[in-house]
Amino acid sequence: MSDESHLEEHIKEKRSVRMRTRALVWNSRLCVMAVLCTVIFVSIAVLQCIGIAFFTKGFLLSRQVLDNYSTVADDIYEGASSLRNFDKAIVVIIDALRFDFVIPDEGSSKPYHNNIRLPYELTQQYPENSVLLKFMADPPTTTLQRLKGLTTGSLPTFVDAGSNFDGDVIEEDNLIKQLYHNNRSITFVGDDTWKALFGPFLNTSYPYDSLNVWDLHTVDNGVIDHFGPLLQSEQQKSWDVLIGHLLGVDHCGHRYGPDHYAMAEKQQQMDSFLQSIVDSMDDDTLLIVLGDHGMDRTGNHGGDSAEELEAALWLYSKKRAFHQLQNQDSYDIRRNGANYRKVNQIDLVPTFSLLLGIPVPFNNLGAPIEEAFAESSLYLKAAKYTLEQIHRYRQHSTSLMDDELINSKFKQAQESCTDENFSQLFQDYQNASLERCKDLWARFDMISIVVGIVLIFLSIIILIVYFKMIPSVVMTQLSEEIVPSIIAMTSLLTVIAISISLILKPSFMTLPWCTMLGAALGIVFGFAVPIFDRYSWIWLFYSFLDRFGGFWTLVALFFSFLHLAIFASNSFTIWEDRILGYLLTTFGILAAWKSSLADSSVKRIMGIYHSVSFMVITRLASLITICREEQGTMCTPNYDVSSWTIVMLFIQTFVFPSIIKAFYDISGSYQSAAPTWNRVFRLILLSIALYWGLEWFERHQYELTYDFVKRISLSSVHTTKFTLARIIAGTTLVAANVGWSRGPLCVGLDVKNRETKEVVILGYQNVYGSQYFLLMMNIIASVMLFTKPMGQFAIFLMVYQLLSFVELVDILEIRSNLISPVIVGLLGWFYFFSTGHQATIASIQWELGFTLVDTIVFPFSHIPIFLNTFASFLIATAAIALVTIWKIPPSTKPVALYAKIIENCGTLLAYQSVITLSTLIFATVFRRHLMVWKIFAPRFMIAGLVQIVVNVVLILIPVGFASGKLIIQINRIFGKGS
Template structure:
């Protein structure tokens, strides 16, 4: 059997290293990012768990992304004419009927994505960090909720709630597929942010007739058209995503919602309770998902058109009714937790509180004498929360409550005094001091349980975390050894890789068998956390294969070092930069400003070249060593002008990626420069190729026509997208513009992907042959010969570059143009194999400069609709991923250029062996090594600071970004080496042979 080819060996090595990374990340995340355990218990309906119902029916209206200041009675400064004092009816009712209408500033737990918020509203539970992934990628019924909830309790009481209606966001039917009556559901797509009105108009057309169809109060429950109704409006959220809160469309949308409420309220009967709430807020540019103050600030409004909810003459004491200040406001607002609505609404409807609830009843809604008053409500609340804590303590995840259990138990013993009968003299006269004290103790217990679970909810498995860190550390050591061996045995690299793969396979087999045997014979399974048989086999295989490579002498004896390792100043500086970058992960302050740290480190790497320039032997080389690094530095600094700000940066950061922090559109200078930049970039790239005469063959056709057409079409798409948000545009023209934009995007993406790679696959090397015929000997002149590899591979890279350009907004397109110039300037600086560290930092810099941060709120969701009016699987997730991690993938695809640029075929071969492939593999291993170190540092810091205040806000998101980046880089390198480099080398060798 013939030995595998050099390309196959290189790809197999990269696949093995990727598997090593995957195993380390899988073990670490299995221990660090665990999902919350949802207990299957259900609260029974008994006298101890329920209260007499005050209302027979409920209408729940949800306005998606309804931020608190959108309907606050005293909006903050500066006042916005677009979203302040527009939706005014709730504040008016609360002021006019203080005993029947209540308006609350509401805190929504992060992550502030709709699915997680709906789960919290209906179950009263807290989400975990990893739960957010299901919001976008959930398909029908894939995220259905099986735990006890308000909807499941309604379904368990069909005699009282036989008809349950729903209309609006179809996320409800994904999480509760069987909760609503079949003939009373009107779902609408939740992700079509391009459509601002269809969902709201459709919900209104269904809601108002249903309210008009109600029978007079007192009619049998089964005869009424509904007993429980949810209407979820999406327009405010879509306006926010599409245009931002400071836009005339937001004012129009809020006015529409105010008008709707004014139509709904007169139709409510006395036995119906109205609840209006937002699921989350929105940040200044209209997005959400994170934990900034504006994203977690929403509202809850409760209105009873019939019986008063507060019947006592005095309001609840301040200790039970905390207030908060919204940013920019000088008027405190009554504050509640969003999950507080669940126990309150359940008891008002005469239902048990769902079992997993951690919310506390809202005092104002029960401030009345009698058996259904606040003391009885708090008693039922305490009973339910303590039952949940006991069940959770007895579950497999109960160990996380160990440290807090004594404190919780003492608080419960104190709170049980709520269960004592009220004093006879207090009945009907309001709550006395003793009653208020008992109520306060019960509320304090419930709130303390919430804070305890909120602080300790992430169940960290230290054993699995340690196993994952060990594998990631071994991967770093393996990469370091492979990099050194590939540098020393350049001419014999195939033997090195073949031996390494052989020993890695042997070690993996032995380790997997050892892990299986160890797990089968282990006497104390709890000693290693939750590591099951798959984790044992995975750790055994990965760690053993790495150890075989590190400790074994796997190199064939016949190999002798041909190129000894040398520690130059450049190498030492690169190591120092890597050390500084990885060390910065130990500080949350450095992580918050990483987008500023990266360009500083990147520019530091240019110092050696600039210092050597004056000593260059020729003037031409001096200019080259000065000019190209300065061009690279100028591009880097200009790219850094494009910023988006994290919440923590806002005091010292100005958003420049968008026109402002509140308008998600491109700045005016960008609009002016976008088309000229798209037109000029192909010519600038061709000028770089012209220095080596490699602007021949297919290069002019590819650059001047194919690439230019793709870039111009991409820019036109985003200009049309921005034109739709122009207030002066005739609204009747928007549908036509949208259709043009959708068609343009589909043609652009399909022709770029299919046509671009087909053109590259058929293209010959970028050279031109000339026959010079002087007497007596004719000569064959090959123009572009010195850069035959680099020019052809550049065309391969530019196809993906064009795809990324299409998925990037206008400001990001200018940044991508600067990245292309910076990359070419780096390649032109020297004729040797270039430093992969600089390219890795350039990829990080591109990620930040194209409008991204290591936070969920920086995800540019509008890219999901490039070419589509609704979310379309799998294209929409792919487009969002392309926009988010495409810059990092692009840096990985560009890596072979470090080994190919300005390398002629005659210098790249020896005895038929292609050195370009060897040098590419070595650069790829070095590139992996850098990203592995970054990921190891991010993981180690997230684990070390797992009880840090900023763990879920800073450290965990940065680890997730590092882990995703590492896998994206690995995949990019496999494609770069296995496809781009392999085809390029094959074409060049086919044309020139081994020594033309």
């Protein structure tokens, strides 16, 4: 070999060594940068979580509970034993027994009508033995809160709804506790919530798992099977009060909705069960049948619509124990009983207590039910005892005792005990007392609310200053100063806060809250000290003016302002999904206009094409709806699982991967790992479609007419479905992500000339974006398993729209502009609604918790609900990195590239924080609004949860793991960095 060849090889070797050394240096700097940025994002997340916690503490209230306990020795109950009319009681709770389920409607063809006939027929035949009433629940209409109201006679507050899946023993004075302490033997069968709430006071109990809404029969069959022997004459001596809580009607509503043949079958079973109880009970036994709440047209509950609040109450005795009111018009059954007489659910508490000869629970606010007493004189006597009991409770409450108006009404009623006007005066007093309590228990902790709002506001200032005002080129140096400052200031101020709490012991803030406030202020000062040591307010102000100018930036600010202004009106808030659609369509129009001004014909054509695609997809996605009650007839839901949606899932199996391949082909990136990933993605989509097909078959086998179909074992279908779901979940959540972390890049070699060894690297121009999107495919596949078919179509449209958007970002050159993170954030919220959700408790799809398991098992029941609810935010937040890295070649400045990704991540977080802050502020402004607990409170709760989710996803994927690893991998291979 010649000397020139040796020299050329030596030069190439030295150049290779120099490039590898340079790559190692840049990679080490990138690792340091990634660690520092992760710490910074974690600090901001902690600050925002503390702010949300403070606001929640001040806004979601809990009422004052008195520890006092009623006894038969109390002076106010002297002579009350004369009202005792029954020795035993049978209480049957049919969960979600809506009132119109129990009254006839001969002209109706609805499956839920005319099946439970016994209560109405016996009331008509024996009006002195039977009473049927509309039983009005207090919101929230969740089971645990209803049981608390039905046994204590007091009112729930909104915060109690959060404990629906974590019930503790009720220490407050209640019916079950009174029965136990007055030596009444209690036997319970059914919903295991009773065991959690009243376990120590139940002499015998047979609890069943209550939260598996797919199971319509286990609890009901258990109650029926146990009641049979317990109602036999020789066994009736073993109990004084027999309680059964059946769940089949409620679960049928959650799973199928009320308008389904399974509802008719379940109701007919309930009617037969009630008939068997009536046949077995004796003359000294009171039968109480009630619904704890109703259900809406979708079969759900939790809110305060009429359908959710109107339950049924039926009292029956074989002896003449009741009387009907003279105004028979109040019992009109026309229009589904719209004019039927109503009583509050808490009214059952004093009624039940006095009829069984036990004291009324101390905190009761309800009034006796007039029809439940054989004579009007007995009702007036019961009202007198209840009047004294409510007054005693108010006098023991520091917040209620000095109410002059209510006290004057009490004196009027007390002085008229023997007058014919007493009944009306008592009702006026009881109603006024109840309404005043509702108002009083809506007192907010304004100090905590203001602290929460201020902390979120400060976090937004930090995000704007750090990620948008300070040049990204100095971000590394500044991060090296900020992280130690955060650690030092947080430690110092946390210690000071703890010391203040221990020494001064402020009444408005306990030690844990003082500690959190100190930590939050430490984070704020940890950011502020290095920033304002380096930059002045004036420089930051001019930087703000410089960075926030330009057409697209002004558009982004305008969109953000419109989104945050939505929450200033309850009408706009309930139509947020439509408004977001208009904003996205407006962006598509503006993008088409800007694309038409591009300097090359290719950019003009492709820009207009993707802009039109963006608008069309927005319109298609807006057609996928699940309605909230306030939208009324102006919204038509189309989210049901049907045969045609299953067929569409199988069609999507072929269309979705083809769309992804088409976008990869634009940059020649469909190389190496991309085809393999796309084939596996297609296989997963096919498996998901098969899973949902089995789910549909399991629901509708009864309706199919083919004999061979009816012979298929549903247990085999059930087992196959669970096995398939677990395989899909394991593949998408674990195996696919491990494979991505170790897989090759989406690049290939194309030899143009073998003699000159001219080689073209295919996919080079999109090496970052193509590889990152493989990780996105893992996320997409994992959330689609836990999303109903219509929601899966929405996710498909979302991914298509995101890919069109990042193409527009490249064409319009807006990678670092404010508009890009804002549009990604808007897409996250827009598809939250299109994937079958609303800012209401009732829209949470709890049934998806049983995709992997039959019973509630942490975390396998919780992960599906989380992925289902926040699917759109997971995808949008992870996709923010694509705005920076889509269609760019290996960078010569990897640290600067990573800084640009971090800038967009921080901007997205700032946008979401502004939306969250707006919901907090307007929830506070409208805290006395009629719709606060129906509209504004749920909206701020959803925003708070999304804020936490966005923080966590940013830390785990674009900031902490995926982006940094990908840049390091590509820098190591191509040796870029200078």
